[in-house]
Amino acid sequence: MKKLQNSLFITRQKSYVHKQRETIVVEQESEKILQIPIHAIKSIFCFGNVIVSPFLLGFCAENGVGLAFFTEYGRFLARIQGPQSGNVLLRRIQYEKTKSAPLDVARAIIAAKIVSSRSVLQRHIRNYGSQDDVVKVIGRLKHNLEQARVDPSLDRLRGTEGVAAANYFSVFQHLVRVENDAGFAFNGRNKRPPTDPINAMLSFLYSVLGNDISAALQGVGLDPQVGFLHTDRSGRDSLAMDLLEELRAWWVDRLVLTQVNRREIKARDFSQAVSGAVTMSESARKALLKAYQEKKHEEVEHPYTKEKLPIGLIPHMQAMLLASHLRGDLECYPPFVYR
Amino acid sequence: MMVLITYDVSTEGNNPQKRLRQIANACLDCGVRVQYSVFECEVTPDRWVQLQAQLFDIYDSSVDSLRFYKLGKNWRDRVEHHGAKPALDIYQDTLIL
Numbered sequence: 193m194k195k196l197q198n199s200l201f202i203t204r205q206k207s208y209v210h211k212q213r214e215t216i217v218v219e220q221e222s223e224k225i226l227q228i229p230i231h232a233i234k235s236i237f238c239f240g241n242v243i244v245s246p247f248l249l250g251f252c253a254e255n256g257v258g259l260a261f262f263t264e265y266g267r268f269l270a271r272i273q274g275p276q277s278g279n280v281l282l283r284r285i286q287y288e289k290t291k292s293a294p295l296d297v298a299r300a301i302i303a304a305k306i307v308s309s310r311s312v313l314q315r316h317i318r319n320y321g322s323q324d325d326v327v328k329v330i331g332r333l334k335h336n337l338e339q340a341r342v343d344p345s346l347d348r349l350r351g352t353e354g355v356a357a358a359n360y361f362s363v364f365q366h367l368v369r370v371e372n373d374a375g376f377a378f379n380g381r382n383k384r385p386p387t388d389p390i391n392a393m394l395s396f397l398y399s400v401l402g403n404d405i406s407a408a409l410q411g412v413g414l415d416p417q418v419g420f421l422h423t424d425r426s427g428r429d430s431l432a433m434d435l436l437e438e439l440r441a442w443w444v445d446r447l448v449l450t451q452v453n454r455r456e457i458k459a460r461d462f463s464q465a466v467s468g469a470v471t472m473s474e475s476a477r478k479a480l481l482k483a484y485q486e487k488k489h490e491e492v493e494h495p496y497t498k499e500k501l502p503i504g505l506i507p508h509m510q511a512m513l514l515a516s517h518l519r520g521d522l523e524c525y526p527p528f529v530y531r
Numbered sequence: 532m533m534v535l536i537t538y539d540v541s542t543e544g545n546n547p548q549k550r551l552r553q554i555a556n557a558c559l560d561c562g563v564r565v566q567y568s569v570f571e572c573e574v575t576p577d578r579w580v581q582l583q584a585q586l587f588d589i590y591d592s593s594v595d596s597l598r599f600y601k602l603g604k605n606w607r608d609r610v611e612h613h614g615a616k617p618a619l620d621i622y623q624d625t626l627i628l
């Protein structure tokens with residue numbers, strides 16, 4: 193199995209990142225703050241005003257290191273990509289299948305998403321006792337899951353997914369267990385821009401994880417832009433967003449809840465603009481990224497391969513499983529479902 | 532595999548400053564400087580062969596010395612650090628600047 197390589201997040205403004213021999217060097221005001229060999233790094237995330245030297249850009253592309261740019265607040269801007277890796281035949285099959293028979297993979301992904309959203313709620317009940325609203329939604333999600341298994345078309349499936357997501361987020365507020373939680377009020381998912389702290393954190397981490405998934409897909413030679421569930425849209429990594437669906441609840445939602453409930457991140461870490469858009473302070477952003485990175489090193493048993501692997505490699509594993517399915521080595525695509 | 536590399540470069544011989552700098556640079560390409568003249572390099576077997584060859588080219592075997600301590604995969608259990616400037620674990624530490 194592949195070694196889990198590290199990710200480098202640069203949030204300091206006006207830092208300068210460049211190549212020195214085979215290392216990546218980060219400087220701020222001409223002072224070297226980090227030097228690290230490139231072989232330890234899988235991706236570099238630059239937030240806001242970070243200057244990257246052209247030599248480092250080329251060096252990253254050569255070494256298969258993903259380099260992505262985000263705004264200071266985590267909105268994805270751009271990603272550089274080296275020569276397309278892998279087998280062109282695999283991508284041809286991907287284009288063909290996403291067009292002619294997308295339903296099976298899409299269904300597997302949505303089923304996994306509903307199951308894991310449901311387990312997030314069930315886990316809450318196990319830990320903190322029963323709550324009527326939550327129990328009701330767990331029941332409804334079960335119904336949505338059955339529905340997703342029989343939906344005859346992609347559009348119907350997308351509809352079911354929407355209903356399931358709305359159900360799930362309708363009780364999400366109950367999972368926030370901070371007393372005096374006025375600062376963490378949550379009334380359903382909103383984005384572009386997020387208008388409350390919870391949504392801001394979710395959007396931020398979905399975007400980071402989505403980018404990790406894109407890199408993983410790229411790594412096994414799939415095209416991150418052509419998806420089963422999400423339609424093609426210029427600039428959108430649809431396939432990465434497909435795979436993100438299975439991991440959202442289990443990975444990101446739980447992580448955000450833990451951070452809030454353990455009071456690692458507080459309501460005062462956020463500020464609201466006149467437009468209603470909520471932005472995170474630098475310290476909150478760092479705390480969130482730290483938790484996200486640390487989680488990558490936790491080991492879990494993969495539900496399908498039964499192999500122990502660090503969470504950070506799950507996107508890679510799913511990308512490989514999807515590629516085997518497309519090649520015809522696996523009859524069905526096994527999504528990541530963790531109970 | 533984790534290898535701990537230490538070296539002594541003599542002040543004699545042909546251009547000692549240059550040898551010193553080149554050895555440090557070669558080690559930095561693979562790992563981190565943990566103390567003066569002490570590097571921890573986590574390398575794949577092929578990268579290790581390459582690094583060794585580089586070092587052998589640079590050093591002057593009649594006056595300098597190199598020592599390699601192979602700490603293997605479970606090196607984290609075998610290393611303790613006390614005091615200032617803890618070394619970076621390039622694969623596992625969270626790198627958020």
